[in-house]
Amino acid sequence: MIELLSSGFYTSIQDNGRFNYTDFGAPLSGAMDQNLLSFANLLVGNSTDQAVIEMAFIGPKLKFTKAQTIAISAPKVKVFLNGKSVAINHQLFVKPNDILEIKSIQNWAYLSINGHLISEEKLESQSQYHSITTNKNLKKGDILKIKKSQYKFHKKHSNVNYDMSIYDCNTLQVYTLPEYQKLSRNEKEILSTKAFTISEKSNRMAYQFEETFENRLDAINSVPVMPGVVQLTPEGKLVVLMRDAQVTGGYPRIFQLSESSINLLSQKPLKSQINFEILKLK
C-alpha cells in the first residue's frame, strides 16, 4: 500500500486515456506526457499503458507499507527517499515504512509501480476527471493498493533508456488546419517566424500563449477536436488543447501539433518561449 502524507500541487491517476466515449462528450484524458507514461512503466517492467501517478510542479509525500519497485520520470525533478536524494528516470526499490518526497517538477512527473495500481475505473479508464471519476485528483490521506504483477521482475532486465535532451527543443511541429487558410499573409508569417510565450494559465485542459493576435476569425460550427489542436479564441489568443480538453469546439482551428510535440509542449516551463515549424502532409 501507498499512503499520501501530502497531496502535492495536483496529483492524479492517469493512464493512456478514455477512448470510446468521446461521442458522449467525455474528454480523452490520460497522461499529459504520453511518452513518459510509457517510459515510467517500462522502467518497472510494466506494460506501457498501466495507470501511473501523475504529479505537477510540487509532488506529494508518500509512505510505502510494502517493498516495491518504483520509478519517477520527468525531464527535471528532485526525489528524496527517507530524506536522501535518489536517482530519477531509474528504477528504485522501496522498503516498508520508506518515505518518498517528490519536489521541483518540470512540469509533469510520473510515478510508476511494478504491478497494477488499483483505482476506480470509469468508462474503461482509470484516468481521473472531475465529472467522470468520483474524485478529480488524489488527496492527503488517500491509500493506494497495488496488485502484484504476475511476472517476476528482474532488475537487470530493465535496461530502457530515454533521451531527456529532447525536452530542450523549443520548436513545436505542426500541421495546418482549415481556418489557417483564412489568415493574412502577414499573420501566417508571424506564426512561422515569431516566438510564443507559454502562459501561466496553462493546465491539463489547455495551454495558452500570452501573445495577442490581431485577427478575429468568425466562430465556426462546432467540429470534433482533439489534443494538439491550436485554436484562435475571440480574444485573439492561441490556445493548444491538451488531454482534458472538450471533444468538440467552435473556435477557428489553426494548427494540429504532432504527437511528440504535444508531449514536448506539456513539459515546457511556463513563461518559456516556443516556435512553430509547419510540416507538410504527404
Next chain:
Amino acid sequence: MSQVFNKYKIYFTSPRSLIIVWEFDLSSKYIRALQVFKSQVLSEDKDIQFITSAFKSILIKYRLNNVNILDKKKSVEEQLNWFKEKDLEDTKSRLFKIPVCYNGFGLDLQHISNQTKLNQSEIIKLHTGQVYTLYFIGFLPGFLYLGDVDKRIQMPRHQKPRPKVEKGSVGIAENQTGIYPMSSPGGWQIIGQTPVELFDVNQNPPSPFQPGDKIQFYTIDQSEFERLNNSEISIQKFKHND
C-alpha cells in the same frame, strides 16, 4: 439519400487523423446516417483509436502504429461509396419527452422576456412546443446540443459565463437549446431545470441518447420536480417510440 450523403470532403489533420465533412442539411435522417456510418467504420478498422462526431463531421484518429493515412482515406471513401440508405432501416428515430420545471429555475426567463417582449408563459410555450433534434453530445460529458429553437426565443450566450450553472439546467444559446448534465461554469441563458439524470458513468452507455434522436420538453411544477428528483427514475422511462 446516398447522393446527398456522398457529398463530402475528407482532409488530413495529421499523419494519423482525418476529418470527413458532409454538406447535407441538418435533418434527423442524415445525422443518424452519420452515426450509422461512424459505427460501421469503427467496427471494420482495428487501427482506429477513437472517433468523434459533431454536426456534419467526424474525426477519425488512428493508433500510433505505421498507419498510411492515404490508404486510410481511400478505405473511408470506399466505405462511403458502399454506404446505402438500407443501412438506416433498423434505426428508427426515437423520441424522448423530458420534464422541465421552468418556475423558480428559469434564471434568465425575465431577461429573455425583456429582450423579446414575450411574457414568460409564452416563452415556455414556444420552448415546449418544438420537437428538437439531438445534433451531438459535447462541451461536457452528456451535454445535449438540440435544435432548432423557435426564432422568437433565440438568444445569444451571456457575455460573461456564470461561474456555476446547476446540474439539470436547461438553457438557450442562439438557435440551440441544451441541458447541463452536471454543475459547471456556463454561458447559456437558463430557462428551467430537469430532475432527470442524463449522464451516468456507471451505465454503459453512460447516456441513452444518440445524435438524431428527437427530444421534447414538457412542463412540471415544483412538487413534481421534487418527487422526480428524489426518485431514481431512469431516463429510459421518458422514451416514447414513434
